[in-house]
Amino acid sequence: MSKKLDGLLLLVAMDWLIHSQVQAQQTYVNNKQLDCYNTNFNYTTKGYECNGLQSSCQSFLTFRSDPTYNTPVAIAYLLTASATRIASINNISSDVASIPTDTQVIIPVNCSCFSRQYYQHNATYNLKLPSETYFSVANNTYQGLSTCQAMMDQNPYGDRNLLVNMSLEVPLRCACPTSNQTALGFKYLLTYMVTWGDSISSIAQLFSVDQQSVLDANKLTSSSIIFPFTPILVPLTREPTKINRAVVPPPASPSPQTPIFPGGGSNSSSNRKWVYVGVGSGVAMLIVLAVFAFLFWNRKSKSHEAKPVSTSEPKALQSESADYSAVPVQDSQSGSLSSLGIRYAIESLTLYKFEDLEMATGYFGENSRIKGLVYKGSFKGDAAAVKVMKGDVSREINILKKINHFNIIRLSGFCLHEGNTFLVYEFAENGALCDWLHSDDSLYRIPTLTWKQRVQIAYDVADALNYLHNYTNPPFIHKNLKTSNIFLDAGFRAKIGNFGLARTLENEDEGGLQLTRHVVGTQGYMAPEYVENGLITPKLDVFAFGVVILELLSGKEAAAGDKEMLSASISLVLEGDNVREKFLDFIDPSLGNEYPLDVAFSLANLAKNCVTRDINARPSIPQVIMTLSKILSSSLDWEPSLELQSSRSMSSGR
Numbered sequence: 058m059s060k061k062l063d064g065l066l067l068l069v070a071m072d073w074l075i076h077s078q079v080q081a082q083q084t085y086v087n088n089k090q091l092d093c094y095n096t097n098f099n100y101t102t103k104g105y106e107c108n109g110l111q112s113s114c115q116s117f118l119t120f121r122s123d124p125t126y127n128t129p130v131a132i133a134y135l136l137t138a139s140a141t142r143i144a145s146i147n148n149i150s151s152d153v154a155s156i157p158t159d160t161q162v163i164i165p166v167n168c169s170c171f172s173r174q175y176y177q178h179n180a181t182y183n184l185k186l187p188s189e190t191y192f193s194v195a196n197n198t199y200q201g202l203s204t205c206q207a208m209m210d211q212n213p214y215g216d217r218n219l220l221v222n223m224s225l226e227v228p229l230r231c232a233c234p235t236s237n238q239t240a241l242g243f244k245y246l247l248t249y250m251v252t253w254g255d256s257i258s259s260i261a262q263l264f265s266v267d268q269q270s271v272l273d274a275n276k277l278t279s280s281s282i283i284f285p286f287t288p289i290l291v292p293l294t295r296e297p298t299k300i301n302r303a304v305v306p307p308p309a310s311p312s313p314q315t316p317i318f319p320g321g322g323s324n325s326s327s328n329r330k331w332v333y334v335g336v337g338s339g340v341a342m343l344i345v346l347a348v349f350a351f352l353f354w355n356r357k358s359k360s361h362e363a364k365p366v367s368t369s370e371p372k373a374l375q376s377e378s379a380d381y382s383a384v385p386v387q388d389s390q391s392g393s394l395s396s397l398g399i400r401y402a403i404e405s406l407t408l409y410k411f412e413d414l415e416m417a418t419g420y421f422g423e424n425s426r427i428k429g430l431v432y433k434g435s436f437k438g439d440a441a442a443v444k445v446m447k448g449d450v451s452r453e454i455n456i457l458k459k460i461n462h463f464n465i466i467r468l469s470g471f472c473l474h475e476g477n478t479f480l481v482y483e484f485a486e487n488g489a490l491c492d493w494l495h496s497d498d499s500l501y502r503i504p505t506l507t508w509k510q511r512v513q514i515a516y517d518v519a520d521a522l523n524y525l526h527n528y529t530n531p532p533f534i535h536k537n538l539k540t541s542n543i544f545l546d547a548g549f550r551a552k553i554g555n556f557g558l559a560r561t562l563e564n565e566d567e568g569g570l571q572l573t574r575h576v577v578g579t580q581g582y583m584a585p586e587y588v589e590n591g592l593i594t595p596k597l598d599v600f601a602f603g604v605v606i607l608e609l610l611s612g613k614e615a616a617a618g619d620k621e622m623l624s625a626s627i628s629l630v631l632e633g634d635n636v637r638e639k640f641l642d643f644i645d646p647s648l649g650n651e652y653p654l655d656v657a658f659s660l661a662n663l664a665k666n667c668v669t670r671d672i673n674a675r676p677s678i679p680q681v682i683m684t685l686s687k688i689l690s691s692s693l694d695w696e697p698s699l700e701l702q703s704s705r706s707m708s709s710g711r
């Protein structure tokens with residue numbers, strides 16, 4: 058009797074589980090479609106789950122006409138759809154009428170369940186060029202409507218064995234409404250391909266649906282980030298009609314390129330949405346920045362939550378100054394730079410006389426040169442670093458004077474002389490961190506940094522980033538964190554330097570309009586979403602910070618040659634078999650046995666999270682600090698001798 062009851066309960070429980078799963082909506086691919094060989098991403102990349110009420114249904118896709126596929130017939134051929142229906146839905150005069158390039162066209166397709174797992178619409182494609190790959194077919198030819206993972210799953214050929222004229226199955230992503238969506242009156246799901254400048258709100262507007270229903274349909278939250286060339290499901294109550302971008306009421310902001318905030322410009326609404334797309338190019342950049350700064354400004358004054366800050370265009374920098382790049386989220390109110398700026402700056406900084414600088418640096422002699430155009434100076438016995446910069450850098454000075462944190466190199470004053478600006482900084486006795494970790498010079502390597510020093514350095518850097526991201530106004534993204542920009546003082550406490558100085562006024566005047574897709578940064582430290590989409594958020598610094606931790610742990614360089622990235626190596630170390638051996642190998646040999654293995658393991662895991670590709674899975678700096686403070690206190694409590702006596706065990710580290 059009781060057995061029966063148990064069985065019944067189990068059944069009910071299972072039914073409930075299955076039922077709740079059935080109701081669940083689809084998961085957004087979140088740029089995982091770029092990672093063709095990562096099988097952990099099966100669940101999201103291979104297709105939308107068969108979780109709807111029907112196992113097949115009418116659905117819709119969007120496709121942009123391009124020079125090859127520019128008539129209803131050509132597009133219908135590519136996508137295995139009906140040319141007549143494409144023409145009628147999109148109000149195109151005939152099946153063979155040409156469609157202007159880059160027009161978004163709605164494609165009606167039949168969507169059905171494939172082997173009870175994924176919803177899809179089958180297309181077939183014959184390879185035309187030897188250079189084509191699953192990725193290029195899915196992303197470029199089919200514009201992201203399929204994924205390399207789904208194609209590899211459903212085609213028998215290996216990625217390297219593709220030949221011209223081979224016929225490939227192309228499973229296009231589509232889905233049928235779930236019971237919840239049906240209950241809300243939705244009849245169709247349209248697979249919309251995100252493009253530059255889109256946001257959830259602009260997409261919702263395009264189809265006149267509620268923004269929340271679009272978020273729900275893709276299991277997105279208001280703080281998620283969406284990427285170009287990824288599909289977003291839009292639930293529709295009736296058949297869509299021709300997409301007409303011109304008819305869409307423009308967002309409150311002045312340019313149609315700016316709907317980065319799904320909330321449009323209505324920042325009075327309390328549930329402002331923060332889903333946005335990396336903007337890769339465009340003249341609207343300045344406006345975007347201004348809107349950003351404005352919204353952020355507003356937000357800042359209302360709340361102190363740490364949230365994603367900014368998407369903006371990477372600036373092209375002069376190579377010489379590239380080391381010193383940090384892009385402040387722009388302060389819209391200090392648009393024009395002037396002598397006024399300088400005057401404010403003078404109030405808090407020392408204005409040096411050129412003669413004093415000459416005296417302090419021995420007339421800028423070779424002996425006092427630290428590196429490049431940076432000199433060591435001695436002012437009444439106090440050491441300082443003096444950096445020479447061309448042109449007027451009043452804006453940077455003005456920003457830097459607002460920054461005041463123990464772990465950030467302080468600007469103490471400056472001097473203007475014959476068109477050059479001389480910036481005088483706090484001096485860090487022990488130089489750059491990279492020299493302690495990577496220098497071949499044994500003078501530097503011995504003594505090496507101790508475990509405690511390394512953890513303290515990591516903590517100091519995180520602390521500085523937290524300050525920049527969350528406590529300055531406007532907030533900063535350092536954008537070029539690396540071990541050569543981290544300096545050590547006499548007590549081996551870390552200070553971040555080299556930011557805010559890269560952009561001279563000249564650069565500024567040509568207007569952020571020399572903004573291109575030119576991505577600047579240092580090999581090995583650049584986050585994938587920045588390299589691939591030009592997306593700039595504070596998570597960029599988190600990624601670089603993860604790489605810095607890995608350098609502290611391993612003593613290895615961030616990038617060895619073009620291919621070997623330290624950030625890529627850590628998951629190989631921490632996954633699979635023989636983790637312990639691989640990990641012991643990974644650790645900097647110059648530490649010897651002088652470190653707590655379990656704590657080191659935790660630190661490595663933290664670093665691994667920081668360098669994860671998935672920007673939404675990557676922790677924010679406040680989250681990093683929480684973990685790091687535990688690691689720091691364990692490290693400070695740890696005694697080298699104790700560790701050596703006790704047999705080492707990894708188990709406690711997990």
Ligand SMILES: *[C@@H]1O[C@H](CO)[C@@H](O)[C@H](O)[C@H]1NC(C)=O
Nearest residue numbers: 077080081082236237238273
């Ligand atoms: C579906 O609707 C039910 C009842 O309204 C709700 O509890 C559940 O969270 C919904 N599921 C999703 C995925 O929205």
Ligand SMILES: *[C@@H]1O[C@H](CO)[C@@H](O)[C@H](O)[C@H]1NC(C)=O
Nearest residue numbers: 095096097098099100209210
């Ligand atoms: C993903 O799919 C591949 C091939 O279909 C399979 O070998 C792999 O085990 C799957 N990975 C996971 C985590 O399910």
Ligand SMILES: *[C@@H]1O[C@H](CO)[C@@H](O)[C@H](O)[C@H]1NC(C)=O
Nearest residue numbers: 115137138139165166167168
């Ligand atoms: C889609 O399904 C409908 C009804 O099952 C059918 O009439 C139509 O021909 C199908 N369309 C395509 C393009 O296969």
Ligand SMILES: *[C@@H]1O[C@H](CO)[C@@H](O)[C@H](O)[C@H]1NC(C)=O
Nearest residue numbers: 146147148149150298299301
């Ligand atoms: C369809 O196109 C014709 C001309 O090509 C135009 O007159 C008509 O207004 C269009 N209809 C819609 C709904 O856009």
Ligand SMILES: *[C@@H]1O[C@H](CO)[C@@H](O)[C@H](O)[C@H]1NC(C)=O
Nearest residue numbers: 169170171172178179211226
């Ligand atoms: C789509 O392709 C898969 C695998 O090639 C096949 O099993 C399935 O039946 C096809 N679906 C339709 C509706 O033709």
Ligand SMILES: *[C@@H]1O[C@H](CO)[C@@H](O)[C@H](O)[C@H]1NC(C)=O
Nearest residue numbers: 091196197198200201286589
């Ligand atoms: C994906 O395709 C788009 C065009 O559809 C292209 O602009 C983009 O560069 C492609 N992405 C990659 C990573 O190749």
Ligand SMILES: *[C@@H]1O[C@H](CO)[C@@H](O)[C@H](O)[C@H]1NC(C)=O
Nearest residue numbers: 183184185187220221222223
């Ligand atoms: C591909 O097929 C076309 C037409 O059938 C043929 O002309 C061409 O030579 C084939 N190319 C290759 C590389 O087999």
